[in-house]
Amino acid sequence: MGLPAAASAQAYQCKVPARISVPQAKQDGPVRQVPVTGYTMALSWSPEFCRTRQRSGTHATQCSGRNGRFGFIVHGLWPDGRSTWPQYCPTARRPQPATVAKNLCMMPSASLAARQWAKHGSCMTRRPDTYFNVTRILWNSxxxxxFDRISREEGLTAGRIREAFASANPGWEPSMVGVKLNRRGWLQELRLCYGKRFRPKVCPSRTFGPKDGVKAKIWRGM
Incomplete structure (x- = not known):
């Protein structure tokens, strides 16, 4: 299945499997229906995620190398609330295989897509297609x-990672870019902060992550 260049812009390579099945997402927390105050786009750095999952059947599309190799991928688009976040809003709808296939170079896991819709998308819109369309519009922007070159810089910090993304994207400032490092200091995710109208906004402290001066590392995995 071919994909337009924009859809696979953050994939080193991307080949969509001929057949896709979408599992039922398991609910792992309570229903929370609270007003949406903004959104967070969580972007996972795939080389780090796949570092110990190359032989995982669950993560084969993303990590085995048979379907390509990825840079950043969408972990999820999450609605935020004032002191917590909405999740698992009641719905009987599930994403269809065609929808998942259309977005697999952005979110290379059918189980992840099912979970993100059930946990987060259900509190944003009534239809899975709408949730993934909004996510893809943001992704393509x-x-x-x-980051391969940036990973080689001496003295790399969380602030440098923020500055690099903000400099490449007009309208973004480093204060609007959250960084998540794992316990060993390797880049795990970027978390981009939006207001209710999907305009970039300053991240709250819980999303911003480590201070700018904290040392960081980026696993290239290639």
């Missing part, structure tokens, strides 16, 4: 710095 990003411009990507050369």
């Amino acid at each position: 990003y411009r990507w710095p050369d």
Whole structure:
């Protein structure tokens, strides 16, 4: 299945499997129906995620190398609330295989797509297609710095990672870019902060992550 260049812009390579099945997402927390105050786009750095999952059947599309190799991928688009976040809003709808296939170079896991719709998308819109369409519009708007080159810089910090993304994307400031490092200091995710109208906004402290001066590392995995 071929994909337009914009859809696979953050994939080193991307081949969509001929057959896709979408599992039922398991609810792992309570229903919370609270007003939406903004959104967070969580972007997972795939080389780090796949570092220990290359032989995982669950993550084969993303990590085995048979369907390509990825840079950043969408972990999820999450609605935010004032002191917590909405989740698992009641719905009987599930994403269809065609919808998942259309977005697989952005979110290379059918189980992840099912979970993100059930947990987060259900509190944003009534239809899975709408949730993934909005996510893809935002995804296609990003411009990507050369994180392979940045990973080789001496003295790399969380602030440098924020600055690199903000400099490549007009309208973004480093204060609007959250960074998540794992316990060993490797980049795990970017978390981009939006207001209710999907305009970039300053991240709250819980999303912003480590201070700018904290040392960081980026696993290239290639």
